[in-house]
Amino acid sequence: MDLDTIISVLAATLRLTTPLLLACLAGLYSERSGIFDIGLEGKMLAAAFAAAAMAAVTGNMWAGLLVGILVSIGMSMIHAVASISLKGNQIISGVAINFLAAGLTTLLGLTWFHQGGRTPALAEGGRFLGLDLPFAFELKSVPVLGPIYDGLISGHNLFVYLAFLAVPLTAWVLYRTRFGLRLRAVGENPKAVDTAGISVVKLRYQALLITGLLCGVAGAYFSIAQGSGFGNNMTGGRGYIALAALIFAKWRPVPAMFACLLFGFLDAVQIRLQGVDLPLVGQVPVQAIQALPYVLTVVLLAGFIGKAVGPKAGGVPYTKEN
Amino acid sequence: MTNLKRHLGALTAGVAAVALLAGAALADPAVIYDLGGKFDKSFNEAAFNGATKWATETGGKFQDLEITNADQREQALRKFAAAGFNPVVVTGFAYGDPLAKVAAEFPNTNFAIIDMVVDAPNVRSVVFDEHTGSYLVGAIAALKSTTGKVGFVGGMDIPLIHKFYCGYKQGVQAITPGAEVIENYTGTTPAAWNDPVAAGELAKADFDRGADVVFAAAGGSGLGVLQAAKDAGKLAIGVDSNQNYLQPGSVLTSMVKRVDVAVENAFKDGTAGGTWTSGIQAMGLANQGIDYALDEYNAPLITDDIKAKVDDLKAKIIAGEIVVHDYSSDNSCP
Numbered sequence: 001m002d003l004d005t006i007i008s009v010l011a012a013t014l015r016l017t018t019p020l021l022l023a024c025l026a027g028l029y030s031e032r033s034g035i036f037d038i039g040l041e042g043k044m045l046a047a048a049f050a051a052a053a054m055a056a057v058t059g060n061m062w063a064g065l066l067v068g069i070l071v072s073i074g075m076s077m078i079h080a081v082a083s084i085s086l087k088g089n090q091i092i093s094g095v096a097i098n099f100l101a102a103g104l105t106t107l108l109g110l111t112w113f114h115q116g117g118r119t120p121a122l123a124e125g126g127r128f129l130g131l132d133l134p135f136a137f138e139l140k141s142v143p144v145l146g147p148i149y150d151g152l153i154s155g156h157n158l159f160v161y162l163a164f165l166a167v168p169l170t171a172w173v174l175y176r177t178r179f180g181l182r183l184r185a186v187g188e189n190p191k192a193v194d195t196a197g198i199s200v201v202k203l204r205y206q207a208l209l210i211t212g213l214l215c216g217v218a219g220a221y222f223s224i225a226q227g228s229g230f231g232n233n234m235t236g237g238r239g240y241i242a243l244a245a246l247i248f249a250k251w252r253p254v255p256a257m258f259a260c261l262l263f264g265f266l267d268a269v270q271i272r273l274q275g276v277d278l279p280l281v282g283q284v285p286v287q288a289i290q291a292l293p294y295v296l297t298v299v300l301l302a303g304f305i306g307k308a309v310g311p312k313a314g315g316v317p318y319t320k321e322n
Numbered sequence: 323m324t325n326l327k328r329h330l331g332a333l334t335a336g337v338a339a340v341a342l343l344a345g346a347a348l349a350d351p352a353v354i355y356d357l358g359g360k361f362d363k364s365f366n367e368a369a370f371n372g373a374t375k376w377a378t379e380t381g382g383k384f385q386d387l388e389i390t391n392a393d394q395r396e397q398a399l400r401k402f403a404a405a406g407f408n409p410v411v412v413t414g415f416a417y418g419d420p421l422a423k424v425a426a427e428f429p430n431t432n433f434a435i436i437d438m439v440v441d442a443p444n445v446r447s448v449v450f451d452e453h454t455g456s457y458l459v460g461a462i463a464a465l466k467s468t469t470g471k472v473g474f475v476g477g478m479d480i481p482l483i484h485k486f487y488c489g490y491k492q493g494v495q496a497i498t499p500g501a502e503v504i505e506n507y508t509g510t511t512p513a514a515w516n517d518p519v520a521a522g523e524l525a526k527a528d529f530d531r532g533a534d535v536v537f538a539a540a541g542g543s544g545l546g547v548l549q550a551a552k553d554a555g556k557l558a559i560g561v562d563s564n565q566n567y568l569q570p571g572s573v574l575t576s577m578v579k580r581v582d583v584a585v586e587n588a589f590k591d592g593t594a595g596g597t598w599t600s601g602i603q604a605m606g607l608a609n610q611g612i613d614y615a616l617d618e619y620n621a622p623l624i625t626d627d628i629k630a631k632v633d634d635l636k637a638k639i640i641a642g643e644i645v646v647h648d649y650s651s652d653n654s655c656p
Binding site for chain 2: 004008012015016106114117118121129132197222226227228229231232233234268271272274287290
């Protein structure tokens with residue numbers, strides 16, 4: 001393992017962590033307000049499709065991103081109406097969102113683009129490309145720090161930086177603002193919040209709005225930044241991994257980032273380890289390497305994080321007493 | 323007298339059966355694609371192109387179907403056979419077991435399967451010498467590479483794709499002995515044919531490890547490899563269909579499997595005026611069933627020297643002077 005290899009693995013880690021982190025923070029807002037959200041996957045998938053479709057038709061990446069976010073917020077609002085206003089079961093509503101997205105994206109993709117559910121590959125301008133940070137090229141020759149700056153920190157697309165900036169922002173909102181205090185309170189004891197004269201329903205709607213926004217950005221990342229165009233089920237269950245990371249992090253923003261980085265790192269290592277001779281063990285079968293992230297998920301969730309207790313009011317629709 | 327009647331009866335039944343057969347032979351042909359979809363710009367799209375070519379040339383009509391999950395294979399086959407389509411062509415090795423079952427149920431329908439051998443009297447099995455084509459593109463990769471390292475991104479981790487890898491590696495090492503070939507597979511389930519993001523990450527990993535040409539034998543996932551090559555300013559090699567046009571300047575060449583010719587031939591032979599033959603049909607370099615693609619999109623990349631060298635190798639393989647080891651013959655790669 002030389003420095004270049006390490007940098008390349010870590011850079012892949014950042015790329016693979018980005019959608020997990022955005023989805024994980026999305027789930028954090030929702031669950032901290034007392035609404036379980038198993039539909040992160042569906043919202044991301046729908047956003048990925050909408051963003052790719054819009055970017056393919058208009059050739060404009062910003063239009064794609066905007067439409068992706070709007071569609072994701074729309075799905076989030078369906079979840080909100082079902083679980084806040086209509087007091088339905090939040091798990092069932094979330095599952096419905098996932099199925100709706102999986103079916104609709106394929107159906108619309110087939111009808112609109114006739115490419116087996118794929119959207120056309122995006123042209124230049126339809127996709128977010130890597131950004132070179134200032135002086136990346138000039139500093140490249142500086143030993144150790146140069147390659148780290150050039151290979152690891154610079155050269156990612158906008159979404160990667162946004163995702164990591166969203167972590168301190170979320171921490172600040174959650175622990176330092178009035179909205180954050182109320183959000184945490186409404187997830188623990190909605191009655192107290194209500195007694196204080198603050199609308200539980202409004203707060204929860206606001207939380208789900210943010211969830212929709214972040215899922216939309218995560219979805220768009222798949223199809224118009226990391227990839228070029230939408231493919232069937234391209235989110236590949238990462239919404240669930242994000243949910244696992246959220247529980248692993250006990251619903252806190254900074255630990256959530258580390259949990260997502262761990263999963264992203266395992267994914268990156270999985271890709272790099274293929275066909276590599278490891279010391280002592282030799283070449284490991286592809287299947288074993290690909291199972292690694294999931295094995296670690298089970299091990300970590302089962303044994304190493306202690307008791308994870310979610311927000312107390314999670315999953316319970318709030319009913320005002322008369 | 324009664325004897326004569328019985329004979330007449332048998333004769334009529336026989337005539338009816340022949341008429342029925344003839345009726346079936348005049349039916350419309352059909353093709354069922356594998357997961358990855360009709361427009362995967364690769365394997366299935368080649369099948370669609372062949373079917374379309376047949377339709378425009380003969381004015382005939384054909385039916386096609388894209389399955390959306392693996393369980394639909396047998397169901398779709400049985401439905402098409404029962405509806406009277408003949409011949410029914412299926413693309414992909416995964417149809418092997420379902421077809422063996424359904425072909426026995428419909429002995430009067432002709433079937434063709436691409437990439438798999440199904441031993442039944444009414445099945446034509448079309449197999450390709452992928453190893454020789456992969457050998458040629460491997461040689462091109464080695465001739466083009468400046469780092470002495472090249473990559474391979476396969477789709478699903480199965481013997482058929484190992485056959486591509488093995489041929490590719492032999493071609494690379496025929497030009498540059500000892501050159502490193504980095505071997506990757508997108509996954510172990512059929513979803514691996516449709517995961518361009520994972521395939522793109524694998525290609526990026528190969529580029530980071532010093533490879534400058536990556537061969538994608540991964541169906542729809544290969545699009546991610548081509549994209550990654552373009553983003554990194556490196557080269558990719560396409561597969562099945564001619565994919566040179568997808569990222570002009572970044573696709574060195576494509577290992578073309580003329581699935582379109584196979585489907586077109588099956589349609590021609592199985593419909594009116596054609597003569598159907600069952601059994602194994604081998605497509606290789608000699609009958610242009612396999613080739614490397616050279617067109618206006620990659621012409622600037624393939625120099626005259628490379629072309630001369632590769633065409634020489636091709637002639638030698640056809641003449642039998644070079645024997646490319648076929649992975650599927652003993653499930654190992656030298």
